[in-house]
Each structure stands twice: as structure tokens, then as C-alpha cells.
Amino acid sequence: MIPEITFIIAVIGILHTYLLYPWITNYKAKNHSQNNIVYDINDENLPYVSIIFAAHNEEKVIEQKIISTFNSNYPNYKIELIIGTDNCSDNTENIIAKYKSKYKINHLTFIKRQGKASIINQLVETAQNSIIILSDANVFFDEQTIYQLVKHYKNLNIGLVGGNILNNKNKTSKGIISQEKYYLYKENLLKYQEGIIWGSMIGSFGGCYSIRKELFIEIPTNKLLADDFFITINILKQNFKAINELNAIAFEDLNESIWEEFRRKKRISAGTFPIIIQNFKMWILPFNGLSFAFCSHKVLRYITPILVIIAFISNIIIFEQNIVYKLTLLSQIILYTIPVIDAILSYLKINIKPMRFISHFILMNMALLIGIIKSIISKGNPNWKPSNRNICI
Template structure:
């Protein structure tokens, strides 16, 4: 019995360490020696249709349209397509008021969330490249040229851009650090073959490769659409020089709810992407399993590690288990203490713990059943 508990403990610890430490290190080595260059061209300027899903975005939608139309890109090859998920505010009125043939409004027949907007609007966009973005994501002037130059390579089907949070330096938070960590992994995965996911507010796809995703897909289009592209034999790469910015909510409750929603969508994606668990798929399998599967299930392994270490602490007198248990207790208490003592190190631990807690609650929401992909607008800073 004791041996079984020890096995559970060490397997759990290994999976956690592999997901957050070993895999990024191994990935960096592999990307250096087995990278496949992308044949870029700054002269490749295909037509782009910018798809903006919107639900009650009256406070930012005009700023968003102005931002897109001011980007350094040929005007006759750029269009804006706002997909309203039956907004009840002035969003549709603001878009309709634009006297510009490049600006289009599409209204969903019924509320279906972001998924419904993407499935309904993407097929009717008249452009070679569809750029998926959020209403609160603002693009830098050179961002579109940077992202589409990669499509000069016929093997590239999708390109993920980089998103930075529009926060003052003194308000930099753990989410920014995590984004940087994720960005580096996406870049290295793209060098091997394909990144497993994009940042949902900024990624592009060849229109001909778009396939409808399940209608109840819940906050996971940025995983399903890139992986569908890989299924079709194309690469999805990450372009760090295509930069956009988005406002970040400072309300912990709103951000936590968003994380729970993303967590539920992640577990949906896991079961829809089970075919990528086949090792014969090569790099896509390796990256999907190492980056996503181990990360999505890390809260489960944290729980197993916590229970098994507690049992080992009381069932044995081995110094090793007592040190591990005490260290883990200090780690947990440091995160919890952030609400009282807002030290920088405690802030990062607090974020890490809440992120995994939200992911586990997302799992609970998933197994409870997701009936609709409709979403409510997140209040932003």
C-alpha cells in the first residue's frame, strides 16, 4: 500500500515538473536542432478580412474599427467584418453608421456565443486570409504585414500573433509573465512544426482551410481552429513580431471566471482532439501531449500529489517526505498570504494557484455539461 502511494506521489510530481519545467527545456533544445524554416516574403500582401465577434461592445467597437482601418496595409485589400451575437446595446448601430464599404455588419440569427459568430461569418468573408480578433484587441500599424508574410510559404495554413497587455509598468501582473512563458513555447513549437494554440484575440488563417467547430465549443476556438489546420496537413506558426495589445481586467473575480470558462473549453478540446494522442503524428503529437494535455490535467496531479504527500508525511519518518511536505505547505501559504501581504513573489504564486484552481473548476463545469457557448462581456480595465 505504501509503495502504491509513493508511486502516485512521484508520478504526479514528475508530470507537474515535466509540464512546467522539463518540456520547455527539452523544447528549446529540439527547436534549435530540428527547426524547419518558414519561407517568408514581405512582398506577399493577400486580401485580409478581419473578423470581430462582438456582444455588447459599444464602448470599444468604434475604437476597434478605427484601429483596423488605420493599419499600414493596402486599403483595397483590407476589410472589417463585425459579427454581432445579438447585441442589445448600440454595437450594431455604431457599426452600421460607418460610410465605408470595407466595414461590414453581420448579425447572428440567434445567440450562439463566439463559436456561432465564427461558424456563421467566416465562410462569407470575401478575403484570402481571415484574421480572428477580439473587440478589445488593438493592433500595431505593422502587425498585419508581419503576420501575413508567413503565408508566402504554401505549407503555412495559420499564423498566431503576439498579444501584450496594456498595463502600466507598475501594474504588471503574473498574467503578463505567463503570457511571455507561453509565447516562447508557441514560437519554438512553430519552429519544429506547429504551435498547438493561438492567443484567441489575434491569429490568422487561410480562409479555404476554415472548418466549422462544434456549435457548443466553449472558449476554445484558438485551440480547435489551429489544430484543425494541422489535421489538414498544414503548419501553424507563431509570429512574435506581429504585435497587438489588449486591455486587461484588474477585477480578480472577472478574471477568475474567465479562467474557469477557458478551463471548461480546454477539456472539451481534449476530447475533440483525441486523435492527436497518436505518437505516429510526430511533432504535433509531442507538442500537444507535452504542452496541453499535461498542463490541462496538472490540477488533478496537484491534488494527487497533495494527498499522497500528506499520507507519506504521517505514514513514514523519512526526512525527504517531511521536507517536501513542509516546502509545499510554505508554497501554498505564500500564495494564500498574497491577499494580506502583496509581495511580488507571493503574487506570482497566488496567480499560479488560482490558475490551477480555475482549471479544475473548469473540469467540474465540463463534466457537469456545457449546453451553450454564449458568453457575457468581461469588464475590462
Template sequence: MNEQILFYAQIVFWLMIFLLVHCYLLFPMTLPFVSEIFKRRKSPEQGDVELPTVSILISAYNEEAVIERKIQNILELDYPKDKLEVLIGDDGSADKTAEIVARYADKGITLVKAPKNAGKAAMLNRLNKIAKNDILLFCDANTMFFPNVVRKLVIPFQDKKIGCACGHLILSDKSGSTLGRGESSYWDLESEIKKFEGILDMLIGGNGALYAIRRELYTELPVKKSVMDDFFVTTKVLEKGYYCTFVTSAIGTEQTSKESSGEFRRKVRIGRANFNFLFSYLPLLNPLHPLLAYLFFSHKILRWFSPHILILLFVANACLLTSGLFYQIFFGVMTLSLLVAGFKIVPSGYYFLSMNYAMLKGFFMAFKPEKSGGWARETRSDE
């Protein structure tokens, strides 16, 4: 093979290895030290401070299986009722979601009913316009809160530069599926990363199950293409010069999808939504804010492009098979690892392979025309 091609193949090979090792090993391992060196502030005091007013916003679609349990969960929150507003948007559900919510009007639960299914982003935009309180708390219908979650989540807002606070979602799996177990384990690692990013007050993306922002910092969500509303809203807070933090003691719980196919479809939608608005997130790579750029590149960009990196690594390795025993052994190990993962011999390997395939599929789907609005709800493992 042409020596010039071999030369470039070697560059690609070692660069791809470095990016993968950095993304999945070096970044999470060194983040605790980075957060200790660059931590921004001490935790605010929890003394006798004036509690802010909070609006809880829930966009729901066909949630009759969980919505009453969610409402009961909200009614049990340890937060002054006169400082709490609860808005539940029914986005054209075909089941009894709206009927169930309407029963609790006398308990301070406000139903906002859309005439037709327009999608979660459109409903959140609508709820934001109705909300009256200082802090907007976003959550999902199937996320159950610990009673003190609102009190814990609003503490960071004592700092005027904090624009967003994300709670700690504990994901559990009752399905027993390989992808369900993998997602639960993955989320444990993700929560650790969020914890250290929270120490820096530079959390790269909240979680739609449990996060809060200052109402004036809400950025209207695009509705013509699918969007990860939590990631879009929280990164716009960062772009506006405010900080995003993570509150480990503000706890919510949630179940994974009931079937592996459901978890896979969810990951494809997430991938597509991320790539739909990739260019709008690129300001986070501003070199004038090197720490934020480093976190966004390491935590998100490399994750989103991991399947592309793996493909380039495989191709470069194939080109180098005649360049020595090392490349031949590495190629053999890569091929064997793919087979082991593909046949579910190692569940964690299968999860990693499936999620990267889902991300790649989402990438290509982002180039296709998309019908705006609508939901694609997955049955959860506790239903």
C-alpha cells in the same frame, strides 16, 4: 501502512513530481534546443510577392467602450484596401455596438447583425460563410494592432503547407490586481514558448486576439457547448496535416481583466471549454507524429491536468509520511507553500494556485449541462 500501498504511493509521488517538473521547468528550458534541432524551414522572403486577400473577422458583444477605437485601428492598417475585407459581427448586443459599427459602412466596414445573442462560436461560423477572401484573420474587439500586422502575418502563407499563423499578443495590466499582474507575466512566458513552437511550425493553439488561417481550412465550431474557438480552429489545421507558425513581429496589444474575479472567471471558462472537447484534441497525441505529440502533451495536457497532478502528489505524500524524513520535510514545504500562496504573501504563488483552482473548477463544470450560446464578457483594465 500496507507495504503495497506504500510502494504504489512512492510510484505516484515520483511520477507526479516528474510531470510537474517537466511541464513547468524541463519543457520550457529545453524547447529552444528542440526547436533548433528540428526547425522546419527558413523564414519566407519578404520581397515583392503578391499579397493575398484578407478578411478580418471580429465577433463582438457589448463592445461600445472599445469598438470605435478598434475600427479606427483597422482603418490605419498598412495593407491595400482592395485586398482587405472587414466583417464585424454584432451578436445581439444590448448597447450601441451595432450603431457605432454601422456608421463606418462607407469606410468598408461591414456590419453583420445577429437577431439575438447566440455566442461567439455561432457568430464566427456565420462570418466565415460570408467572408470572400483567401486568408481569414481573427481578432478581438479590444485587440489593437500595430499598422504592419497584416503584412507580417500573411508572409508565412507563401509556404503552401502553412495553414495558420499566429501573431504576438502583448498583454498589459492597468488594474493592479494580483491576478492581472500574474496573467501579464504568465503571458510573457507563454509567448516565449509559442515563439519556439513557431520555429518548429507546430504552434499548439493560436490566440483568438490575433491569428490567421487559410479560409478552406476553417472547421465549423461546435455551438452546443462552450469552446475555445482559437484553440479548436488552429488544432484542426494541424490535424489536417498543415503547419501552424508564430510571427513575433505581427504585434497586437490587449489589457487584462479589470478585477481579479474577472480574470478568475475567464480562466474557469477557458478550463471548461478545453475539457468540453478534450477527446476531439486527442488525435494530436498520435505517436506517428512524435514531435507534435510531445509538444501537445507537454504544453497543454500537463497544464490542463496540473491541479489533478498536484492533488495526487499531496495525497501520495501524505501516505508516505511514515516512510522517512524526506517525505515529512517535503509535505511540510508543500503545505507551507500552499499557505504562502493562499494568503497572497507571494503574488506569483497566488496566481499559480488560483489558476490551477480555476482549471479544476472548469474540469468539473465540463460534466454539467450547459446552456448553449451566450457570452460572459469581463470588463478590461483600460475601460
């Protein structure tokens, strides 16, 4: 009886976070609207903005990043770009120097490796303006991005606005690009709906979001933490709203390699899980929209690989009870062999999209599990190695 109940609970948990919760948010969001207390683009009271990012050996993308930042319909005189270069050994710093006479750029050079969190802390402290946009070197803005990230701050209840990161315009669908594009689309939509319903977007995409400087809490630097999730959670804890603006479009060069993405997801997991545990009270007390979203979107999502293992083991114990459990066990065995089959087909240059989606889902959950284990047994290295960059046109 206990294995059967365990199996059912594990399956319900998985289905809730991936199917039921997105359906609930989609249904509830239909009856709500996004914040409409916004600045007009021609409003003379548009806030001054500090845009910050850390860079480590970003010579392939740094020029395009700078150009896209200032190629904006937002008044350039109200934009301050602050770049922190972290022990760069390539041409990144020379490229930045080339643009300092043309644009308002504050360049902080760190000779000794700092780590992203430490640099963000120092860049925020340096920032002169009340609104800060946090970004990554390989995330490029369109002309509307800055305005769309800033316009909502006319509403004094809003503390964070997330952006809508898309795949680069001219990028072909190689490797796992299709799967990552679909993931980004679903995540952006889910975050948008959470913001509409509860004003509680559970985690922004770190490559493109804005905050009120006064709400920033220094990120601990003695261990690996996901800075974007840490910042979002702490703004929500101060009773300010966090929303997602789908019109704040930015472009990122997505990973084609499933193993490069596996490494990235593993690191994100290792940095996110400790924050989930540290904020366990948000899961239950008080049980409201924020705690429901937190449990549904983050807690269950991150323990899904554990639930999968529990479901598989309990299914083995009970599979002889009836035909349903025999079929569920067979289905699981087939699903978990798909990444192996997909790897063989990929080696043969054969890409079957449904199989690639399943393989992507399973491998990314494996990355989550490894990241969780890593976060439990060690503090992790706060220094980061950027994903491989491609030159984008």
C-alpha cells in the same frame, strides 16, 4: 511503494510541463529558424484579407478596434472587416455604422443571442478572401500586425499564424497585471518555439491569429468549446503547419482582477478540455513532435491540478518514510496557504510580487480544475460574457 511511485510520477508530470518542456523547446529552437518563405510588404501578390470578430456590448473599445485595424501598412483596399454583433444593447452598433462609409466594413447584426462560435462560423462563410484574421473587439493592432500575420502564406505548407498579444502600452501594473504579462510572454515564446521546431504550435491566442479559409472547419455550436484551440487542432490534423509570429504584435487590456481572470480561465478550461479528450489519438499515434508537444503543453498542463491533488494525498501517506517527504509535504502546505495570505495582504493594499505569482499560479490551476469538472458534467453555455473593458488610450 505504490503511493511513493504515484507521488514521484505526479511531481515529474508537473515539473515536465512547467520547467522541463520549456527548457527543451528553448534548447531545440536555437538550432532552427522561422519560416523564411514570405511575402514582401510591397509584393503585388499580397493576399486579400478578411478580418472577423464577434462583439457583444463593446461600446468602450469598438471604435479603437476599427481605427487600429485600418491604421495599417497593409494595403487598405485589400482589407475587409466583418463584424458580427451579438444582441448588443449598448451603443456598439451605432459606432460601427459611423465608420461604414469610411472603411470597408461588413456588419452582420444578430438580434437573437448566437454565441461566439456560431457567429464565427457565419462570419467565415461571409468572408470573400482566402486569408482570414480572427480577433477580439478588445485586441488592438499596430501598423505591422496584419502584414506579419499574412506574410507567411507564401509558404503553401502553413495553415495558421498566431500573433503576439501584449499588455496595452500605457497600462499600469495593478492587480495581477504583472503575472498575466509574464504568462503571456512565456506562452508566446513557447508557441513560437513549437512552431519553429515542429511547425506545431499547440493552440493560438484567440484574440489575434490568421488562417487559410479553405482549412476552416465549422465549430460545433451545441456545447461550449474553445474556438481558437478547436481551429488550431483541426488545421494541424490536416497536416498544415501552425506557427507563431512574434512580430505580429497586438495589444490587449489585461484583467487587473484575479477573480475576473479566474472566471475567464475557468471558461477557457471548460471549452478546451473536451477538445483534448476528443483528440486523444494525437497524444500517442504516431508519437512524433506534434504528439510530444500536445502531451507536454496541453495534456499535462490541463491535468496539473489533478496531479497536484494526487501529489498532496500521496505525500501525506508517505511523509513519515524520510525527511525528504516531510519537507515536500511542509512545502506544499505552505504553498497552498499563500493565496489566503496574499488575499489578506491585498486587502491591506500590500503587494508582495513573489507571493502574488504563487497565488496567481495556484488560483489559475483551481480555475482549470473547476472548468474541467464543468465540462464533464455539462455541455456549458456557448454564449459568452466579455471581460470588463477599460477605455484605452
